[in-house]
Amino acid sequence: MAAIETMELFGRPNVKVFAERPASIGELLAASVNLYADKDAVVTEQRTLSYSELDKESTILAANLQQQGVKKGDRVGAVIGNCAEFPVVVFACAKAGAIMVPINVKLQVEELQYIIGHSKPALLITEAEYAEKVSEAVEQNEFQQSDRPQLFIIGGSNSYEELLNADAPFQQTQIDEQDGAFILYTSGTTGRPKGAVLAHINAVHSVMNYKKRFETDETMKTIVAVPMFHVTGLVGQLLHMFYIGGTVYSMKRYQNEAYIQLILKHQINFLFNVPTIFIMMSTSAEFQKHSFGFVRKVAFGGSPIYQQTFQMLKQAFPNAQLHNAYGATETTSPATLMPTGYPISKVTSVGLPVDVADIKIVDSEGYTVPPGESGELYIKGPMIIKEYWDNPAANQSSFTDGYWHSGDLGIMDTDGYVYIRDRKKDMINRGGEKIFSIEVEDALKSHPDVVEAAVIGEPDPVFGEKVKAFVVGPKLDPNDLDGLKAHCKKTLAKFKVPEEFVLIDSLPRNASGKILKNTLKETGGRSNA
Incomplete structure (x- = not known):
């Protein structure tokens, strides 16, 4: 049993922490390099890196970042998908004391512009296929020459290879575990994404939580098919595997048959x-032809799991332990995890709080409710983010007495198992991609013929939810709404663009003028059509 003690963390008193832990992400890698130097750490479609190669290349990159003037605390933006360079940048930034800003490669120029302008990276690294839109986003920010980030392109003209000069001297940087390691941008209720600052201590505790609860070890092999720039890919898979000495196989883009063949x-x-x-x-059909009895661990999270999906997983992976997981960017991945050997009666639960978490369910007044009663999840622990980057208002409103307000509604039973019932936040969850409706509504309202718009999540058998938009616009042709979709595509990532548009006369509202989205969900807008 790992010893737990308490400490003051980010000014929050009495936070439970593991007494023995790596001091930083860099130390986490160093420990595995000592044990598994020649073992494959990451295998991608282009190349394979052993633990020692990953360590060496990331140190070279860290030295070259320093040569480019990157100092401790500076941000390094990364518009990089699933490839070998991603973990190299992760550890290079960690060693140099820089804060890596992994940016969703699916974002459009306007979305990139905001994140780059807000995080103000000293340097940007992007894959060649995204270079044009990243460059345009930099141009649109109108940086002063001294603040303008230099752009390095993996496989491009201003080549990333310039940052791999082995002769550059590496200056050892003193890293404190409370220093920021990543800024991950997550959608905000104001329509602008918030930059969640994940510190070294956050990531370290999350990988320790995964190892302890899932009982993973160095024999583990995983495929990262979710994006590495999301917290699950980054922490739940990459850093988790590197901590235990496992091997990561990477897929650039998920494809059913290729994924299945990789597993086999x-x-x-x-x-x-x-x-x-x-x-x-x-x-x-390929999946149904094979046996997957060699799979030992199956974990799922990011969107609701239904009973029929659970039964399918149990049948498909007969020898695997199935683990539901619940967390958020702000919890550095897991806040609750299913333990091994849980009772079958708990399958719809998202598990027990991780060992270092304090979770309470509170009512609208902030009072803790008894077991079995619904309320909002407040979460405290060493995995809770340090802060939101340059966002005093969000920092003020999102934390109370060291607890982060999750915005999710749920219950905790008498055994401590947590069940998520609904989302307090007005958010759509499309296959794990979080979409705040206000962001889509703002894009729709910028169309000259749109008077009002309301966006909801519509149930979808594959993605869990899809985006559905209700639009008021007397000048719009109800038989030709393709122009609305094209308009949204200009400023929104593809996964945020509504898949269905409904033209209605007016939006339903209550007495105070608030739009009744539940009415839209129930009626499909028919009463106003």
Whole structure:
């Protein structure tokens, strides 16, 4: 049993922490390099890096970042998908004391512009296929010349290879575990994303929580098919595997047949995905032809798991322990995890709070409710983010006495198992991609013929939810709404663009003028059509 003590963390008193822990992400890697130097750490479609190669290349990159003037605390933006360079940048930033800003590669120029302008990176690294929109986003920010980030392109003209000059001297940087390691941007209720600052101590505790609860070890092999720039791919898989000495196989883009073949070829024994991927995989004839008895761990999170999906997983992976997981960017991945050997009666639960978490369910007045009663989850622990980057208002409103307000409604039973019932936040969850409706509504309202718009999540058998928009616009042609979709595509990532548009005369409202989205969900807008 790992010893637990308490400490003051980020000014929050009495936070439970593991007494023995790596001091930083860099130390986490160093420990595995000592044990597994020649073992494959990451295997991508282009190249393979052993633990010692990952360590060496990330140190070289860290030295070159320093040569470019990157100092401790500076941000390094990364518009990089699932490839070998991603973990190299992760550890290079960690060693140099820089804060890595992994940016969703699916974002459009306007979205990139905000994140780059807000985080103010000293340097940007991007894959060649995203270079044009990243460059345009930099231009639109109109940086002063001294603040303008230099852009390095993986496989491009201003080549990332310039940052791999082995002659550059590396200056050892003193890293404190409370220093920021990443800024992950997550959608905000104001329509602007918030930059969640994940410190070294946050990531370290999360990987320790995964190892302890899932009982993972160095024999684990996983496929990262979810994006590495999301907290699950980054922490739940990449850093988790590097902590235990496992091997990561990477997919640039998820494809059913290729994913299944990869599992079979490498005898992958640890799968961690949003339920959508498991559902899509189960529909494949190729999947149904094979036995997957070698799979030992199956974890899922990011969107609700349904009873029929659970039964499918149990049948498909007969020898695997199935683990539901609940967390958020702000909890550095897991806040609750299913233990091994849980009772079958708990399958719809998201598990028990991780060992270092304090979770309470509170009512609208902030008072803790008894077991079995619904309320909002307040979460405290060493995995809770340090802060929101340059956002005093969000920092003020999102934390109370060291507890982060999750915005999720749930219950905790008498055994301590947590069940998520609904989301307090007005958010749509499309296959694990979080979409705040206000962001889509703002894009729609910028169309000259749109008077009003309301966006909801519509149930979808594959993605869990899809985006549905109700639009008021007398000048719009109800038989030709393709122009609205094209308009949204200009400023929104593809997964945020509504898949269905309904033209209505007016939006339903209550006496205070608030739009009644539940009415829209129930009626489909028919009463106003």
